Amino acid sequence: MLLFFTLGLLIHFVFFASIFDIYFTSPLVHGMTPQFTPLPPPARRLVLFVADGLRADALYELDENGTSRAPFIRNIIMHEGSWGISHTRVPTESRPGHVALIAGFYEDVSAVAKGWKENPVEFDSLFNESKYTWSWGSPDILPMFAKGASGDHVYTYSYDAKREDFGAQDATKLDTWVFDNVKDFFHHARNNQSLFSKINEEKIVFFLHLLGIDTNGHAHRPSSRDYKDNIKKVDDGVKEIVSMFNHFYGNDGKTTFIFTSDHGMTDWGSHGAGHPSETLTPLVTWGAGIKYPQRVSAQQFDDAFLKEWRLENWKRLDVNQADIAPLMTSLIGVPFPLNSVGILPVDYLNNTDLFKAESMFTNAVQILEQFKVKMTQKKEVTLPFLFTPFKLLSDSKQFNILRKARSYIKHRKFDEVVSLCKELIHLALKGLSYYHTYDRFFLGVNVVIGFVGWISYASLLIIKSHSNLIKGVSKEVKKPSHLLPCSFVAIGILVAFFLLIQACPWKYYVYGLLPVPIWYAVLREFQVIQDLVASVLTYPLSHFVGYLLAFTLGIEVLVLSFFYRYMLTAGLTAFAAWPFLTRLWTRAKMTSLSWTFFSLLLAVFPLMPVVGRKPDISLVMGAGLLVLLLSLCVVTSLMKRKDSFIKEELLVHLLQVLSTVLSMYVVYSTQSSLLRKQGLPLMNQIISWATLASSLVVPLLSSPVLFQRLFSILLSLMSTYLLLSTGYEALFPLVLSFLMFVWINIEQETLQQSGVCCKQKLTSIQFSYNTDITQFRQLYLDDIRRAFFLVFFLVTAFFGTGNIASINSFDLASVYCFLTVFSPFMMGALMMWKILIPFVLVMCAFEAVQLTTQLSSKSLFLIVLVISDIMALHFFFLVKDYGSWLDIGTRQLLACTAWLFMYISASPNRLWMLTDPGLDLNLLHAIRACISHYVIVMSMTIFLVFLNGLAQLLTTKKLRLCGKPKSHFM
Structure with a gap:
């Protein structure tokens, strides 16, 4: 076996x-010839402001007094430049957003799977094509455009990552640091001849990455005063920088300014998915080569934003985020980034029609170059009789379009040139996708x-x-x-x-x-x-068809639950009715009623808003009180016992009571301290980490008697879970565990009902590391149901509160009891542990089910494996390589990995698979601010090996505080 x-x-x-290799290979190709417009550019230099996490509506709307939060930017819109909305593509995260802005293409998942901060794959960018680029801002963003740039011409200035403290008094200092350092840089340049000559060159870029708004949004949410005041701070800073540039360069009119954002933010302070609050970002441009404001009486947009913002009389020019890169390159006259798929928004340009036509022609040739290289690569490795070319863009059609465009330019038919080049670009992009997915x-x-x-x-x-x-x-x-x-x-x-x-x-x-x-x-x-x-x-056809339909329906419910959480509610409601549809009701009425009650109670959670959107600390405190009540009940029952080991058991449970009380105190104290903007108290941080560490040790001191050990595991893990909770999810492990306890009882009842004699009573069964139950019995048809229950409970443990199903609900407040300084690796690891605690509880309960039903773990594993593989095959056809991390990752969760955590859950030998020393590093990269759902799942499946081994360790291992080991437990 x-x-x-x-x-x-x-x-x-x-x-x-x-x-x-099927869905997530890099679409980037190399070997293209750089393309640039052969006419003088309107600007010598470009200044790019990126306000990380800034929503379009937050910038454009007026406040409650009817005034703008960004008066300088609004004045630009009305009197100096052009404006619109930059439509970002999901996933709405910092790295993909900046890649789209600066390199002109939408980063694929394969790149993110290989790394996050630096270039995992080689690609060209505006910074690389510039003569010089100076950038200031976050250490998470700047290095990825500096490393790999040809030559030594991209300079970065970053602050210490410790400045990104979500519990700090003022996150606007991140932006103030950038503005101050830019001013110091230019002051220093006046006294440094070498630097002075460089910043007076043409084709140079200045990049200011402003992270304060994003930090305040995560910490306080976009509706907060902190977020809105930060916008005002940024507006003031931009005004000062613009004034400084104009003064330094003597108002030569050769500077272009672009103000935009990499992504927006939801009302609950997160981003990553495709909600309009995340995908609609501002774009304001002014200076050299930019069209002045255009007054209009009607606009092409149907949405209600214009009236709300009171900007309906100023022409709005929307673009896709990747279109900003070709816009910037055309303004300063550098070659278009080789891998750019952006389409030049000519309506933003204030230049001759000839310049617009030539720029558009260059844009089309640059994208066509990628198509040609991709086609050649695929043709070289495919047998001639098997190669099917992209018919919509044959060699002759390419030649005809380019020839016709040149003819239009010669005859000054510039509008026709722009239209024809856009057609060529769309065909080339379709062809790129065709050859990329050829195999x-x-x-x-x-x-x-x-x-x-x-x-x-x-x-x-x-x-x-x-x-x-x-x-x-x-x-x-x-x-x-x-x-x-x-x-x-x-x-x-x-x-x-x-x-x-x-x-x-x-x-x-x-x-x-x-x-x-x-x-x-x-x-x-x-x-x-x-x-x-x-x-x-030999079986009646109706029975066979009935079992097949039930099995198929169960699989479909599980599959649908990955997209619609309420399907878990439907499944749990069906579970609640199960005892009444069998003879269990007549055999064990109290157990059946308990099963029904807790199934219905658990069914409520998938109907509630996903975790993170509506934090409520009172619910966390309420969950803590329930844990205390449960602990006291256990202590009371122990005090009634009269055996020689009662003191040790009491000590263990008193430790757990103390841990719960401290967790409640830390949650309340930390919340109060952060509201006062006093940061995370050091003592609270120490208690939190100590609680997390002890939660894995204290259960090993308790008796291995089945229910006593399971209660001890629950109480210990709940202390940590309370520290990581922000609302109703704190109640979820309690309800799930109560249902698991009833499941253990009801499975023994079903076994006796089927005529199998149980050798031990539940009160006397002990967990043992060396227990071998493979000899007990063969599989029955009812064991398929047990396996299905396990799969369903595992899915419920993951999706019940929306932690994985709605990765966009990630709330940094969940880890504030442990740390507030931005540390994506540590924060991600803590969030992953919170998500997996319910899974560990299910696994521990399942260890007990195997014991009580005398079931071979190997045989049950095979059933679970078949169920999960059927689901995986279903999801394989739903995989896609575009969309948010949620869209991508949800389909990957089973397509690649559902089989694995089922495999481990039933396998008796788990720890042997922990042989990869890089697993922890892969996990940490995966959790990076909960950005990549797909990568999280990729690493999580391996990490679950450890967690399931931990479940077995928690149930079977026994430690002694002192004295000799016990030989028997009561």
């Missing part, structure tokens, strides 16, 4: 890796064939080795024909030869050849298949 687990692990790692169908078919084969083999193994379904059906065992292995060897050789002559990457050989041995293993069990068919035919 260990060999099967090992092979299964390897096979599924291949399925996991295939997603990267997707071939790879997808191979993975699906392998997936189906694996599911079939696992199902046959269950039937053959762990059930009585086919026992006695077949009277003789037929040996497989020698023709079968020869046929599969021939198929493998043909596949390998086909890949070889196309010079495919080595990974393609893995995906193409993997289905061959899998299906060989399936067809070797042809006798089992025959016996299964014969056995099924």
Whole structure:
């Protein structure tokens, strides 16, 4: 069986890796010729202000007194420049947003999976094409454009990351630091001849990254006074910088200013998804080469924003975020970034029609260059008779469009040039996507064939080795024909030869050849298949169809729950009715009523708003009081006992009571301190970390008797969970655990109802590390239900409060009891632990279910594996490589990894898989401010190995405070 687990692990790692090669390869190509407009640019220098996390409405709207929060920017809109909305593409995060702004393309997931702060893949940018670039701001953003830039001409000035303190008194100091350092820089330049000559060159860029608004938004939310006052601070700072530039350069009229944002922010202080508050960002431009304000009587936009902002009379020019990069390059006359897919917004330009037409033509040629390189690369590695070119943009059509555009320029038909070039750009972009996904169908078919084969083999193994379904059906065992292995060897050789002559990457050989041995293993069990068919035919057709429909419905509910949380409510409501649809109600009325009550109570959570949107500290304190009440009940029951180990047990539970009281105090005290803007008290921080560390040790001091150990685990983990909670989610582990306790009882009742004699009472069963229950019994049909319950509870543990399903609800306030200084790795690790605590509780309860039902963990694992793989196959067809991290990651959660945490949950040997020393680093990169749902899942599945091993450790390990080890527990 260990060999099967090992092979299964390897096979599924291949399925996991295939997603990267099918959906998440980098679309970037190299080898293009730089393209630039052959006419003099209007500006010598460009100043780019990026107010991180600034919503469009927050900048443009008037306050309650009818005045603007940014009077200088509003004056620019009305008297000096052009304005509009920059429509960002999800995921609305800082890195993708800045890449779109400065490099002109929308960063793909494969790049983010390889790194975050620096360039994980080589790409060209405005900064790289400039003569010199100076940048000031966050250490998280600036380095990724400096590293990899050709030559030594991109200079960065960053503050210490410790300045990003969400509990600090004033986050506007992040922006003040930038403005002050820019002023000092120019003051220093007057006395430094070398620097002075550099900043008087042409084709130079100054980049000011302003993080204060984003920090205040996360800490206090966009509706707060802090966020709005920060906008005023930024407006004042921009006014001073503009004045300084004009004075320094003698008002030469050769400076262009662009003010925008990388992304917006939701009302609850987060970003990452596609809500308009996140995707609508401001764009205000003025200076050299920028069109002056245009008064209009009507606009093309239907939304109500213009009237709310009282800007309906000033022409609004909207762009896509990637369009800003070609706009900036055309203004200072540098080559367009080689990988840019932005379309030049010519309406912003105040220049001759010839300049606009030539710039648009250059933009089209630059994107067409990418298309040509991509087509050539794909054509070189594809057999001629298998290569299908992109028909909408043939060589002749390219030539005709370019020739016609040149003719229009010659005859001064500039509007026709712009229109024709836009058509060429759209066709080239479609062609880029076509060739980028050229191999997707071939790879997808191979993975699906392998997936189906694996599911079939696992199902046959269950039937053959762990059930009585086919026992006695077949009277003789037929040996497989020698023709079968020869046929599969021939198929493998043909596949390998086909890949070889196309010079495919080595990974393609893995995906193409993997289905061959899998299906060989399936067809070797042809006798089992025959016996299964014969056995099924002996059952009434209505029973078979009924079981199949129930199983299919259950799978679909689980799949839909990944998109619609209320499906968990539907499933839990069905669970509540389950005892009344069976004979359980007549056998165990109190247990059935308890099951129904807690199922319905748990069903409420998926209907509530996702965690983070509406914090309520009183609910956290209420949950703490319930934990205290539960602790006191346990202590009272212990005091009634009369055994020699009562003192040690009492000490353990008193420690847990003290831990709960301290957690409640820290939550309340920290909240009060942050409201007063006094930061996180050091003592609170020490208590929080000590509570987190002790929560994994204290349960090991308690008795290994089943319910006593489970209660101890719950009480210890709840202390940490309270410290990480901001609202109603603090109640979730309590309700989930109570349902788990009832599940343990009700599963033993169902086992007795089916006629299996239970060897021990629940009150006397102990967790033991060496317990071996594989000899107890074979699988019954009802064990499929048990496996389904486990899968459902695991999904509920993850999605019940919206922590994973709504990754955009991530609230930094959840970790304020531990730290407030921005530390993405540490904050992400704490948030991940909070998310996984309910999962650990389910795993610990499942350890008890296996004991009480005398069920083999190996056999149940196989059922769970089949269920999760069916779900994974379903999700495989829903994977997409665009959208928010939520859109991408949700489909990946099962497509690549659901099988793994199910695999670990039932496997008796888990810790052996923890062999990768890079797992922690991968996890930390994945959690980076909860930005990449996809990467979180990618790392989390491996991390779950540790958590499930921890669940087994928490239930079976026993530590002694003093004295000799116990030989028996009551």
